[in-house]
Amino acid sequence: MNNKELQFAYKVKMALDANLDNMSDDTLQSLAAARRVALARKKKAPLTVRVEQPVFAGALGAGGSMSSGQPSWLGRLGVAVPLLAGIILFAGIYQHENAKRVADLAEIDAAVLSDELPLSAYLDHGFNAYLAEKNQ
Structure with a gap:
């Protein structure tokens, strides 16, 4: 639709809205039928799907093209390398911790074993109370 048609449609809509209370039931039914006919005649727009692809994925890859839809080996490597680096980093952190x-x-074990007290003293609840009193 061009601009004039849109302006005309807007004016008709405004006039119909303004006089909606004054219209008879027959007029309202014929307008509803006309609307159904117009909607049935309207051509449906073709369904389009947008696929976004990074520019460098097809441009830098050897043999990769933008229209093929398949990412090039360089694009796959660009995903795999950071993923592999992250896995190695997390494994290294786990090993260090x-x-x-x-x-x-x-x-702690060396300190307990080199102490003068026997190991059974650490299991005694009274010994914990004794240590608490001693530290106060």
């Missing part, structure tokens, strides 16, 4: 935890536990 695990080694740190083992070292802390070994230090």
Whole structure:
């Protein structure tokens, strides 16, 4: 529709809205029927689907083209390398934290074993009360 048709349609709509209360039932029914006929005649717009693809995925890949729809090997590598680096980073952090935890536990075990008290003293609830009084 061009601009003039849109303006005319808007004016008709405004006039119909303004006189809606004054129209008879027959007029309202004929307008509704005309609307149904107009909607049935209206051509349906073809369904289009937009697919967004990064510009560099097809342009930089060897043999890859923008119209093929398949990402090039360089595009796949651009996804795989950061993913692999992240997995290696998380595995390294896990190993470091695990080694740190083992070292802390070994230090505690060494302190307990090198102490003068027997191990059964640490299991006694009265000994915990004694330590609490001693620290106060």
